Amino acid sequence: MKTFKKGGVHPAENKIAEKAAIEVLSLPKRVFIPIGQHLGAPAVLQVKKGDKVKAGQLIAKGEAFISANIHSSVSGTVAKIEEINDTSGYRRMAVIIDVEGDEWEEGIDRSASIKKECTLSTEDIIAKVKEKGVVGLGGATFPSHVKLMVPQGKKADVLIINGIECEPYLTSDHRLMLERGEEILVGVSILMKGLRVTKAMIGIEANKPDAIEHLQKLTAGFSGIEVFGLKVKYPQGAEKQLIKALINREVPSGKLPIEVGAVVHNAGTALAVYEAVQKNKPLVERVVTVTGRSVIKPSNFLVRIGTPVSELIEAAGGLPEGTGKVISGGPMMGKALISLDVPVVKGTSGILLMTKAESKRAVVQNCIRCATCSDACPMGLEPYLIGATAAMENWEQAEKERVMDCIECGSCHYICPSGRPLLDYIRVGKIKVGQTMRSRSQK
């Protein structure tokens, strides 16, 4: 079975919510919709306090090259527009809407019927994806339409669909592939057309045999799409590692996948593209896994964007006694939340609850130079060394050691026998070196 070669770790998979079918979460009383939910510039507000909005209505417009439209996920009245805490830990401007009924914009097809034929041109597909605010749903939230616009002089020859879900605990993509498989494949076909490629490869880790089998059966009805089961290894869902695993090409340091002729989209994103193009539906809801060993009812919810995390936890049986940490995303790359009032955004793939005991970090000891961090690094870096240079604030050396190549997968920190917070150091290094590099390029 294929996988990527260099580094990687295998944390306990803990996919405890994998059997829980997707449930529609009931509408909250109030939603908090940040205008910057994506990588790139925040969108520009289109509504003001007191405005009546419908579900699916544009409330903030992505005007910069890398930005994305934001739509209201509910119908109701704009109560406030103010800064709130979001899942990233930063404060961000958000539109706060009091929910009244559930009235949708004209022209949005919310029926379950599957529409396979797509007659739109490549340009129209890209325009539609942009208009409907589709961003990468794997977590990085890069605006999807930008990925479809291949830069001059470059050419894509394969579309790669990421159904890996290598983060432990998370099951939202797994459930989507099982329950919305056909729509995902239509979305893949549309993305192929948008990219002008004839070949698409779907990578799914071997711990989801039912999803592999299901999609493999369905691909019979589509041309050019192939499903691949990959050996379970973290971080296979990282773009560069997935490309390496599937087509054995290495994206050069500091470059994008298009450099090697590949474009990667998440399986959930393919569904969002389907809904945007075929059903005229903006990205206003997504599937979120609520999970953890202490969670009473591990679930996969279809949630309106902007719903407070506390509502999801309530629906999954309530906050368990002794919860120490609440994480947005998976345990390897997710962000620890500072409060349960933060809303679900486009990039929220899961909410993971950890007990107080699970939340404790290992006691930090001296580095014993065992090199397990270097062996585990999927980018072939030396985390112990970058960590040490960053701790000494030797940013020049950190740059030479290619700190910017780090994908922050956390394998080094996870595997370190001395419990050293390697990624903490490396992140500081990335921030500092990134600043230097930007100021250098401005000169």
Added chain:
Amino acid sequence: MNLLTVSGSPHIHSGNSVKKIMWGVVIALIPAMLVSFYFFGLGAINITLIAVVSCLLFEFLIQRFIMKTAVTITDGSAVITGILLAFTVPSSLPFYMVIIGSLIAIGVGKMTFGGLGKNPFNPALVGRVFLLISFPVDMTTWPKPLESAQQLSDVISGPTPLGLMKEGLKSGETVSTMLHDANMPDYIDQLVGNVTGSIGEVSAIAIVVGGIYLLIRKIITWHIPVSFLLSVVVFAGIFWLIDDSKYVDPLFHVITGGIMLGAFFMATDMVTSPMSKMGQILFGIGCGLLTMIIRMFGAYPEGVSFAILIMNAFVPLINSGMKPKRFGEKVQS
């Protein structure tokens, strides 16, 4: 509700720990230890105990009263240093020398540099070499196996196979005469450990058993032991092929003396060996070559300790010169 814990990712840990690694090495040393107790009796038991206890005591005293840091003697690393130091000395060594050796190993070899992880040289070997140059007679008086285990006083000593070979060749004898010398054990005895020598180095089989355990537990990788042993075989083999009356065969070299112990337990010390796999192979080759140069052309009959210590000194250079291959490197111009 209570406040939430906030920290950077990752939020889970493998559960791997320094303790698990170090105690794993201690377990791997048990077969060789049992063999040594069998062949050298109470002498071996006493010296191993004294070395371990004094290493722990010195580490405790230094951390508690000089460095004033947290005491880490339960991490198992000082136990390893104690066992390895005991393994590299004769079972008849006076106890006070064992204690001095432990003080040098822990004090100079390890704590001077800041403790576990920061020492450039293998602590046990630092202690051993200090003893070898300070007490050359006691450090090269070798009790005979089995006989010394049965007799508590009046140790009967004899030369090690390597010493015997070196003396014989020096006085003009041929290799085959020396191999048939009355004092020369056959290869079976050498593999089992029924030979004169340092406490823990005698049984190649017991050491390999421990080494395989380390490989299975993934505490070491094959790179250092294999490159070390292979370079010994190649180097010895070339000379043996040129003139087998003056140079003994490679198998003799591999199973005799401290090469096995060195290759599996000393050179593989993660603190003092290179980080990258290519670096580890280079390091292993260097250890093998230096050992053979000392054995064949040096003043000492055995050279494993010196070879490893010299290669330890090269580790920073190897680390900065031999990096792992970066992802996306080959495509970059």
